[in-house]
Amino acid sequence: MTSIEAAFRATTYRVTTPEGGFALRIGVTDRAFDDFLGRLPDALNPSDSPAIRAKAGSSAVSTRSGWGILTAYNPGVLLAEHDNRLRQERLRDRLAASGRHFLPACNLADDGAWPPEPSYLVLDVNEQQIVALGREFCQLAVVWGRRGAVPQLLWI
Template identity: 50%
Template sequence: MNHAALDAAFRATSYRVVTPERIFVLRIGVADAAFDAFLYREVTLGQSLGSTGGAIRWGIVTAYNPGALLSTEENQLRQRRLQNRISAAGWRFFNGCNLADDDLWPAEPNCFLLHVDEGQLRILGREFDQLAVVCGRTGTAPRLLWI
């Protein structure tokens, strides 16, 4: 699949994030004020938000199907390794699911990470052989980050 087709496929996907409050459905290029409000509520009072002017950085990563369809068992093993890697790094995360609009691809579990920067997301994406991850920060629309 060429780059333009891959880009179109990533954009024709819903990135679901399951939180204690509700399920949020994120789309590339579409800002979500309710999601931003949820993220601000999730941040512990008094916690430093760094030099981002109060913005909360986040990312969505999956370990599923890097470049080709793998068996269900292999994908599940890869996703468990991703979750273990995220936990070992001390990142806070919520589980979710990537759903293609055309239903040609099976649903892919994802991990939504809080307080990660693009460099960290690239490293994690490379580690799990992904072509791209989704990243964002409060006040902006989600976007693709090509690895």
């Protein structure tokens, strides 16, 4: 295993939902998160977050195709906070324009060697779609999963 792969695996992918937070890990099942996914779209109230408000009026949320976590931060190199914030705003705008449901998340390195990276949980997305978004924002990898399966690391 390369050091970069080890770093991705030694990270908690914390997702914030209207029902609370979930701490997801590559290769580890999270039954509570799966239960949350099973309650969609009822678990999502459009007034709960700006990301969800972008989809207000639509109740078509599915997790059959899966979900993904991605960030626009630090695309292979450590960038200044201002640059990262601008990139993350572009990602948020891109997700909103795509009509996808998404929620805030944050990637937290176990050893604290890398600063916390804001990210998004993108719902109703397949592997090719989340990889394409990651590629668009120059990422090395993204997290992808589906209900009843462990989260996977997808290299770009």
